[in-house]
Amino acid sequence: GVGLVTATPEQNDVEYLSPVDIGGQTLNLDFDSGSSDLWVFSSQLSTAATTGHTVYDPNKSQSFALIQGATFSISYGDGSGAAGNVGTDTVNLGGATVTKQAVELATAVSQSFVEDTNNNGLLGLAFSKLNTVKPAQQKTFFDNVMPSLAEPVFTADLKKAAVGSYEFGRVDAAKFTGAMTFVPVNTTQGFWQFTSEKFAVGTGAVQTSVAGSQAIADTGTTLILAEPAVARAYYAQVPNAVNDAQAGGFVFPCNSNLPDLMLDIGGTMAKVSGSDINFAQVDAQNCFGGMQATPANLQIYGDIFFKSNFVAFNGGNSSLGFAPH
Numbered sequence: 571g572v573g574l575v576t577a578t579p580e581q582n583d584v585e586y587l588s589p590v591d592i593g594g595q596t597l598n599l600d601f602d603s604g605s606s607d608l609w610v611f612s613s614q615l616s617t618a619a620t621t622g623h624t625v626y627d628p629n630k631s632q633s634f635a636l637i638q639g640a641t642f643s644i645s646y647g648d649g650s651g652a653a654g655n656v657g658t659d660t661v662n663l664g665g666a667t668v669t670k671q672a673v674e675l676a677t678a679v680s681q682s683f684v685e686d687t688n689n690n691g692l693l694g695l696a697f698s699k700l701n702t703v704k705p706a707q708q709k710t711f712f713d714n715v716m717p718s719l720a721e722p723v724f725t726a727d728l729k730k731a732a733v734g735s736y737e738f739g740r741v742d743a744a745k746f747t748g749a750m751t752f753v754p755v756n757t758t759q760g761f762w763q764f765t766s767e768k769f770a771v772g773t774g775a776v777q778t779s780v781a782g783s784q785a786i787a788d789t790g791t792t793l794i795l796a797e798p799a800v801a802r803a804y805y806a807q808v809p810n811a812v813n814d815a816q817a818g819g820f821v822f823p824c825n826s827n828l829p830d831l832m833l834d835i836g837g838t839m840a841k842v843s844g845s846d847i848n849f850a851q852v853d854a855q856n857c858f859g860g861m862q863a864t865p866a867n868l869q870i871y872g873d874i875f876f877k878s879n880f881v882a883f884n885g886g887n888s889s890l891g892f893a894p895h
């Protein structure tokens with residue numbers, strides 16, 4: 571269908587990359603529902619920064635136009651970031667097209683982006699109020715393309731170690747099982763944010779971590795970052811699991827039989843498969859948990875959540891749909 575692109579995982583499913591056509595040039599971008607800038611590796615970057623990357627060259631696009639005086643500068647929760655100038659061009663993903671989309675051209679990127687040679691930029695899918703372009707804030711691709719879509723939605727179908735998809739304009743019932751539950755989203759902070767205060771470990775009792783606790787649906791984050799109470803209760807059920815400061819969080823024997831994790835999304839429980847919580851090997855015996863405690867007071871449900879749940883982002887009524895897949 572129109573607006574369908576692949577989502578290909580990097581090693582260890584650290585992030586997912588999707589092909590985007592910008593002014594006739596195709597770049598693989600990280601679709602990020604936790605931020606709102608579309609920025610790309612550009613020909614203005616140093617050779618050191620672009621080695622191994624595909625870059626966008628505005629001089630080779632007939633449809634590029636500079637936005638005089640516009641700049642961007644973005645920093646992410648993991649300390650990475652990018653900055654540069656801004657223009658518009660035709661952006662086409664899987665047939666869904668915006669003719670004058672703000673495209674932010676990096677003139678500086680942090681080392682983690684330089685080293686991640688599969689990643690040629692980000693396509694932000696959170697709300698446009700988080701966009702960093704100055705002096706005039708710009709709209710996300712989703713905001714711009716929405717009026718032309720059959721339905722004002724995009725979906726994320728991310729898989730463990732397999733190619734999935736993002737789709738704009740429809741919710742494909744063939745991509746999930748059972749009923750899809752929709753919950754209202756609180757857009758105040760510019761995220762796809764909802765209340766998530768309850769959890770259960772395996773078939774255990776549902777309990778409240780922190781009354782009123784909030785979470786965001788964030789395809790740009792690798793793991794699930796949950797309330798410390800959730801992480802402590804979950805790993806208490808995993809023999810020989812420890813919170814290892816050197817590893818940066820909870821680790822456990824790789825051959826552990828991990829329980830499922832139930833998390834509420836706006837009051838309805840969603841399941842995260844225990845097998846998806848075995849994220850990556852850290853030493854001969856131990857593996858790193860795909861769910862960790864967050865120090866912040868906002869939980870981040872990243873790619874680990876999406877591997878068990880097909881998610882629909884409805885920009886028409888600011889709601890989030892989820893279903894097992």
Ligand SMILES: N#Cc1c(N)n[nH]c1N1CCCC1
Nearest residue numbers: 602604646647648650790791
């Ligand atoms: N940290 C972080 C983060 C987030 N919460 N959403 N997207 C993020 N990144 C996109 C590229 C690097 C980090």
